[in-house]
Every structure is written in C-alpha cells, then in structure tokens.
Amino acid sequence: MKIISVNDIAEYDGEEVSIQGWVYKRTGKGKLAFLLVRDGSGFVQCVAFNGDLSEELFETISHIPQESSVVITGTVRADKRAPGLPGGYEIGISAFSVIQAANEDYPMALKEHGADFALDNRHFWIRMPSQWAILRIRATVISAIREWLDTNGYILMDTPILTPAAAEGTTTLFETEYFDEGKAYLAQTGQLYNEANIFAFGKVYCFGPTFRAEKSKTRRHLTEFWMVEPEVAFCDLDQLMEIEEQFVTHIVKRVLKERRVELESLGRDLSALEQVDVPFPRISYDKAVEMIKEIQAETEDPEEKALLDIEWGMDFGARHETVLTKKFDKPLFVYGYPTQVKAFYMEPMPGRPEACKSVDLLAPEGYGEITGGSERMSDPDLLLQRIHEHGLPEESFKWYLQLRQFGSVPHSGFGMGVERTVAWLCGTDHIRETIPFPRTIKRVYP
RNA sequence: UCCUCGUUAGCUCAAUUGGCAGAGCGAGCGGCUGUUAACCGCUAGGUUCCAGGUUCGAGUCCUGGACGAGGAGCCA
Numbered sequence: 001m002k003i004i005s006v007n008d009i010a011e012y013d014g015e016e017v018s019i020q021g022w023v024y025k026r027t028g029k030g031k032l033a034f035l036l037v038r039d040g041s042g043f044v045q046c047v048a049f050n051g052d053l054s055e056e057l058f059e060t061i062s063h064i065p066q067e068s069s070v071v072i073t074g075t076v077r078a079d080k081r082a083p084g085l086p087g088g089y090e091i092g093i094s095a096f097s098v099i100q101a102a103n104e105d106y107p108m109a110l111k112e113h114g115a116d117f118a119l120d121n122r123h124f125w126i127r128m129p130s131q132w133a134i135l136r137i138r139a140t141v142i143s144a145i146r147e148w149l150d151t152n153g154y155i156l157m158d159t160p161i162l163t164p165a166a167a168e169g170t171t172t173l174f175e176t177e178y179f180d181e182g183k184a185y186l187a188q189t190g191q192l193y194n195e196a197n198i199f200a201f202g203k204v205y206c207f208g209p210t211f212r213a214e215k216s217k218t219r220r221h222l223t224e225f226w227m228v229e230p231e232v233a234f235c236d237l238d239q240l241m242e243i244e245e246q247f248v249t250h251i252v253k254r255v256l257k258e259r260r261v262e263l264e265s266l267g268r269d270l271s272a273l274e275q276v277d278v279p280f281p282r283i284s285y286d287k288a289v290e291m292i293k294e295i296q297a298e299t300e301d302p303e304e305k306a307l308l309d310i311e312w313g314m315d316f317g318a319r320h321e322t323v324l325t326k327k328f329d330k331p332l333f334v335y336g337y338p339t340q341v342k343a344f345y346m347e348p349m350p351g352r353p354e355a356c357k358s359v360d361l362l363a364p365e366g367y368g369e370i371t372g373g374s375e376r377m378s379d380p381d382l383l384l385q386r387i388h389e390h391g392l393p394e395e396s397f398k399w400y401l402q403l404r405q406f407g408s409v410p411h412s413g414f415g416m417g418v419e420r421t422v423a424w425l426c427g428t429d430h431i432r433e434t435i436p437f438p439r440t441i442k443r444v445y446p
Numbered sequence: 447u448c449c450u451c452g453u454u455a456g457c458u459c460a461a462u463u464g465g466c467a468g469a470g471c472g473a474g475c476g477g478c479u480g481u482u483a484a485c486c487g488c489u490a491g492g493u494u495c496c497a498g499g500u501u502c503g504a505g506u507c508c509u510g511g512a513c514g515a516g517g518a519g520c521c522a
Contacts, residue, residue, distance in 0.1 A: 025482095027481050027482080027484065028478085028481080028484095029478060029479065029480065029481055029484080029485090030477075030478035030479060031478080031479050032478090032479050032480060032481070033481095034480075034481050034482085034484095036482090045481085045482090047480080047481090049479070050479080051479085065473095066472095066473095079480090081480065081481085081482080082480095082482090083481090083482050104473060104474075105456070105472095105473070106456095106472090106473090107456060107457080107472095108456095108457085108472095109456075109457050109458090109471065109472040109473090110471085110472080110483075111457065111458070111471055111472075111483070112457090112458070113457065113458080114457080114458075114514095114515085115514085115515065116453095116513090116514055116515075117456095117457070117458095172520090188521095189522095210522080212520090212521070212522085214519095214520055214521065215447070215519090215520085216519085216520065216521070217515080217516075217517080217518095218516075218517065218518085218521095219516075219517090220521085220522080221520090221521070221522085222522090225522070226522095227522060307518095315520090315521095317518080317519085318517090318518090360522095368522085369521080369522060370522070371522075372521085372522065415522065416522075417521090417522030418522090419522080420522055421522090431522095442513090442514075442515090
C-alpha cells in the first residue's frame with residue numbers, strides 16, 4: 001500500500017492509502033472511534049466503525065494510548081467535519097498496526113500548560129499543533145532567507161563561532177578556555193569578519209547561531225539565537241534600506257504562500273502580513289523622538305506616560321518601539337540614531353558627528369526590532385579613535401583596521417534575528433516558542 | 447543587578463476570619479454510530495516548594511531560603 005504524507009492528502013480523495021505516524025488524540029462514540037493522527041507533515045482524523053472491523057481490532061483502536069506509533073491503512077474521503085491540519089479529509093480505517101503502544105502516563109495533556117512545565121517538556125511540546133506550526137514556519141523563514149540571498153548574488157561565508165574578543169563592547173560574552181592562547185569567546189556577531197569577506201567577494205552573508213550572555217529576562221531574548229548578517233561593498237545607508245525591504249518582503253510573501261495552513265492554525269491575522277510590500281516607511285531618529293513625545297503628551301495613564309519619557313540621545317525602550325510601530329501598518333525603518341547608543345564602527349552622519357548612519361527595522365504590532373544595520377565607518381583614523389573610546393583592545397582589531405588601508409569603500413550591512421522575525425510572523429507572544437530548544441538565562445534543559 | 451508576582455493531585459487552578467485537602471482536565475474501567483476542549487457514570491491519584499517559628503489547631507500568619515515568571519537595563 002502506498003504510504004502518503006498527510007499534507008498531500010487532498011490528492012488521494014477516494015483512494016486507499018497508508019499513513020505512518022503517532023496517535024495525537026483519541027475520542028470514541030460507542031461503535032465509532034476517532035483518532036487524530038500526526039505524521040510530521042500534518043494531522044488527520046482516522047475513523048474506525050465497529051461494524052467494518054473485527055471486534056479485536058476495534059477494541060485495539062478504541063484503547064490505543066496517546067502517542068502510540070502506528071501504521072494505518074484506509075480510504076481517504078472528503079468530509080468538512082473532519083478536524084486536522086490541513087483538515088477537511090479523513091481516513092476510514094481498514095487496517096491498523098501498532099509499532100509501539102505508548103505508556104499511559106504521557107505528561108502533556110491536551111490543554112494549556114504553564115511556561116515552566118511546557119519548557120521542561122519541550123521534547124514533547126513540539127508535538128503539539130501550535131509548536132509544530134511555528135517551527136515549520138521557522139524552517140520556511142530560514143529557507144526564504146537563503147533563497148533570496150543566494151539568488152541575489154550574495155556568497156555564503158561562514159564566520160567563526162570561537163572568537164578572540166568582543167566585537168561590540170557593550171554586551172557580555174560567553175567565555176571559554178582556548179588551549180594555550182588564553183580565553184576565547186562565543187561569537188555575538190560575524191559582522192567584522194564579513195567586512196573582510198566583502199573585499200574578496202563583494203556581497204556576502206553569514207548565518208549561524210549567536211551567543212549573548214546578557215542577563216535579559218524578557219519575552220524577546222534568548223542567550224542562543226540565530227542571526228543572518230548580509231554585508232555589501234559599495235553600498236550606502238539608503239541602498240541598505242532598499243535591500244532590507246526587498247529581503248523582508250520576500251520572506252513574508254513566501255511564508256504566506258507556503259505556510260498558510262500553519263498561520264491560520266495559529267489564529268494569525270493574515271491581512272496584516274499581506275500588507276507587507278516595498279517600500280517601507282522611513283523616519284529619522286529625530287522625527288521618531290518627536291512622535292514619541294506627541295504620543296506621550298496624549299497619554300492619560302501616568303505609568304504609561306513615565307515609560308514613554310524620552311530625550312534626544314537616549315536609546316528606545318520596548319515601550320517606545322511599540323507605540324511608534326502602532327502608527328504604521330508596515331515594518332518601519334528608523335535611521336540616524338545617536339552615535340553614543342550604537343556600536344563603534346558606524347559611519348557618522350555628514351556634518352552631524354552626534355548621529356550615525358544606522359538603521360533599525362521595527363516590526364509592526366509591537367514586535368520590536370527585527371533588524372539592525374548601518375553604513376560602516378571607512379576612515380581608519382576615526383575608527384582607531386572609536387576603538388580606544390570604547391575601551392576595546394587595539395591588538396584584536398589590527399586586521400580590521402588594515403581593511404581600511406587597502407581599498408576601502410563605502411559599505412553597509414545588517415543583522416536579522418530569526419526568532420524575532422518568526423515571532424512577528426506567527427503572532428507568538430514569546431520568542432522561546434520560535435526555536436526548537438530555547439536557551440535562556442534560566443534554562444539549558446532539555 | 448533591580449522591581450513586581452507566583453509555587454496546593456500528572457496538568458490548570460479553588461480552599462471564607464487560622465478550623466475535615468477540593469474541582470475541572472488528563473489517566474483507568476463502563477455506556478453512547480460523527481466526535482471537534484465531546485458527553486454521562488464509576489475508580490485511582492496529595493511531603494500544600496524547603497527549614498524554622500507562633501498557635502489547642504497553619505495551605506492560610508511570621509522569619510529565612512530555594513525555584514520560577516514578567517518587566518527594567520541591554521540587545522536581534
């Protein structure tokens with residue numbers, strides 16, 4: 001018998017097929033038994049009728065424990081009552097074999113769970129439809145990222161994960177012993193290496209795990225997360241924004257095309273995502289500060305009003321980003337942040353050294369910063385001065401400074417956090433659901 | 447690091463002024479020919495986070511601790 005994938009079930013209406021998978025849920029109604037079976041590609045209802053099967057087989061089916069692994073053969077039929085993902089089709093069981101009958105004390109009941117319990121059981125939680133949907137969307141986001149970059153002339157350059165020193169002095173690093181060479185640190189960005197790579201390859205990207213030992217305990221932070229970082233020679237800040245908006249639009253359109261079943265199962269408002277298209281609105285940091293001040297003036301709630309306090313020169317908090325993005329229905333570029341709140345390597349605005357050629361892309365609906373980028377500094381003397389100002393070890397950056405002395409050109413790049421992007425696309429309220437096994441300040445298990 | 451909140455059955459949560467430890471879900475058994483978080487009946491299931499203290503009596507009050515969550519800062 002032909003073994004099919006559940007997500008292709010519509011192609012087999014009326015045919016007898018087999019599926020191999022796991023019993024997700026079982027309900028019964030006297031002489032009928034309903035099994036919701038998942039096979040990795042989807043969820044499908046299988047129906048057993050007492051009159052069509054031997055008494056022994058019907059008893060087996062109507063008592064099969066949740067999560068048992070099974071092979072089921074039967075006839076596919078369209079029935080709008082049938083639940084499932086994609087749903088609308090069910091299998092009338094004619095043959096049924098058990099690979100392993102699961103223990104009866106499966107810990108994940110089919111109901112809502114608290115965060116701590118769900119995360120302790122992450123190895124089981126990923127079997128549930130919501131997590132299954134999010135992680136399938138994640139895979140498509142990653143595929144779309146690679147597809148766009150690979151077809152637009154970007155060369156993949158894997159950058160090191162073990163690195164000699166802080167690339168950006170502001171964040172804390174995971175430290176490890178490195179033989180006789182002293183300390184090494186887990187990478188928090190591949191950008192500096194990509195700045196070397198562009199002088200050999202023009203347009204490059206790196207894509208891998210990134211590590212931040214910050215003691216952040218919020219729904220937007222992980223200690224290990226995935227970041228894609230494109231870097232482009234002969235590219236200024238305006239050109240960078242054009243690249244970013246095409247890139248993000250491509251990702252959104254592909255997820256809408258290929259993961260509609262998953263998005264709908266999550267209850268995501270698709271109309272919000274369907275509005276995403278080039279060009280994205282662009283506002284300066286100066287304008288953003290003005291807008292936040294206006295919003296603050298209209299705010300009644302004193303607590304909220306205090307959270308919105310802002311003066312030119314301050315970085316935005318989560319609250320600032322949220323109120324700002326609610327004024328737009330597409331992702332929003334904010335460019336020209338104060339130099340003092342950004343990393344050392346950003347090119348100053350012409351005639352305004354207090355601001356730099358940086359740009360953040362803020363997702364709509366309050367999901368916050370999903371990309372951060374800038375035009376990189378090209379003057380070697382100023383760069384050295386900045387490294388000193390930030391208290392960074394000059395010796396570690398010798399090679400980086402040399403890049404500016406042998407064919408330096410205007411160049412720009414950005415980093416995009418995969419998990420924050422997936423959280424936005426899925427409408428998930430916590431980033432920990434967007435990676436198979438999240439690492440946070442309080443969790444390295446399972 | 448700081449602020450706030452929380453910890454009771456496998457899970458989600460109740461428990462009045464300090465007075466017999468409870469429900470729903472899940473599990474097992476039985477019933478029901480279309481279930482969608484099914485429904486109905488029965489059964490099993492407890493170190494109330496830990497250590498002290500007050501009290502005739504503590505899930506509840508006090509002291510200390512552990513663990514967790516969300517937010518701030520920082521960032522993608």
